[in-house]
Amino acid sequence: xxxGPGFRLRSEWERPPRAVIDGFREFETPAIxxxxxxxxxxxxxxxxxxxxxxxxxxxxLTVKVFPGDNLMVHKSLDIAKPGDVIVVDAGSSTMNAxxxxxxxxxxxxxxxxxxxxxxLIRDLPAILELGDFPVFARDVTPIGPLHRGPGxxxxxxxxxxxxxxPGDVIVxxxxxxxxxxxxxVESVLEDVRAKAAxxxxxxxxxxxxEFSNAWVDRFLAENGxxxxx
Numbered sequence: 653x654x655x656g657p658g659f660r661l662r663s664e665w666e667r668p669p670r671a672v673i674d675g676f677r678e679f680e681t682p683a684i685x686x687x688x689x690x691x692x693x694x695x696x697x698x699x700x701x702x703x704x705x706x707x708x709x710x711x712x713l714t715v716k717v718f719p720g721d722n723l724m725v726h727k728s729l730d731i732a733k734p735g736d737v738i739v740v741d742a743g744s745s746t747m748n749a750x751x752x753x754x755x756x757x758x759x760x761x762x763x764x765x766x767x768x769x770x771x772l773i774r775d776l777p778a779i780l781e782l783g784d785f786p787v788f789a790r791d792v793t794p795i796g797p798l799h800r801g802p803g804x805x806x807x808x809x810x811x812x813x814x815x816x817x818p819g820d821v822i823v824x825x826x827x828x829x830x831x832x833x834x835x836x837v838e839s840v841l842e843d844v845r846a847k848a849a850x851x852x853x854x855x856x857x858x859x860x861x862e863f864s865n866a867w868v869d870r871f872l873a874e875n876g877x878x879x880x881x
Contacts, residue, residue, distance in 0.1 A: 653802050661724070662806030663731045665818040667711040668837045670735070673821055675841045676709055679848065681827045687843040688836075694812025694829040697790050698768065701776060708786040708824040710737040710765040712816050712831070716804040717741065719771070720748030724803030725755060731805060734763030737822040741809035742771025744790065748797045751787070753778035760785050768822060768829055770811040788824050 653659045667673075676684065685693045700706060713736040715728045720742070728738055738759065742750045751767055753775035759767070766786035773779070773789045774796060806818050812829060816822075819834040832840050857863060 658804065659802035660804055660807075661727065661731070662818070665806060666834065667733070667736075667819050668821060668834060672837050672841055673710060673735070675845075676821060676823050676832070677707070679823075679844050681823055681825050681830045683844055683848065684823055684830050684832065684840065687840055687847060688830070688832070692814055692831045692833070694768075694770075694814050694831070696828055698770060698788055698812040698829055699790075700786065700788050700824070700826060701773065701792065702780055702785065702787050703783075704826050706766075706784070706786040706825075708737055708766040708768070708788065708822065710735045710822060711834075712737055712739045712818055712820045712822050713764075714805070714807060714809045714816055714818045715740045716807065716809045717743075717750055717771075718798075718800075718802055719743040719745035720750065720798055721800055721803065722750040722755070722797040723799045723801040724805050725750055726799070728805050729755070729758055729762050729764070732759070732762055732764050735765050736763075737765050737768060737824075739768040739809065739811050739816050739822060740770065741811050741816075742769060745771045746791070747793075748772065748795045749774035749793050750797050751789070752796065753782075756782060756785055756787065766824075768811060768824060786824065788829055 749772045751773040756779045769789035772793045776792045808817050814831050821832040823830050
């Protein structure tokens with residue numbers, strides 16, 4: 653292997669303030685996705701494979717691996733800081749798993765918040781026994797990984813069709829996975845909070861069964877459709 657593109661690691665990058673990251677805990681992924689014009693959501697094939705009620709929120713630690721190899725996933729545990737979400741670009745491979753129960757157990761001891769894997773995992777029953785360790789991935793296989801490299805840590809990757817940079821905020825729940833670019837986290841959080849505050853009365857009214865679809869008729873009429881016939 654040759655040090656350089658495809659075989660390198662970076663151990664330091666800026667993470668958003670913890671207060672900003674924690675602010676996203678108030679909201680589910682649809683509300684966040686809406687305020688990013690629905691363009692920063694991973695493909696639905698990447699889904700929660702552990703507790704469906706689990707939520708995963710934290711700054712991204714990015715890992716790019718050769719499909720079916722997890723050498724750099726192991727190494728990422730030495731770089732991760734408590735609260736990080738390790739996001740693994742395994743090229744959407746449906747062959748070998750790149751994550752199992754031992755790495756998950758080690759990661760939990762290191763304070764890692766959880767994993768997003770654009771690829772496969774294995775040892776799911778044992779991961780489930782960890783109880784509160786969220787793992788999102790494409791699927792499960794019993795086929796284990798190789799440990800040879802190459803790979804990268806701390807660079808831009810692609811996961812679920814979305815570019816992820818280290819320090820981006822990952823928010824994942826039963827609806828899916830959204831990626832908030834690090835440079836936009838404060839403004840996106842402000843927009844999500846403002847939208848929620850503006851809709852609070854309407855949402856409460858709908859919950860009581862008090863609503864009107866008059867806006868639908870107005871839209872149809874504006875586009876020339878007679879709603880009376």
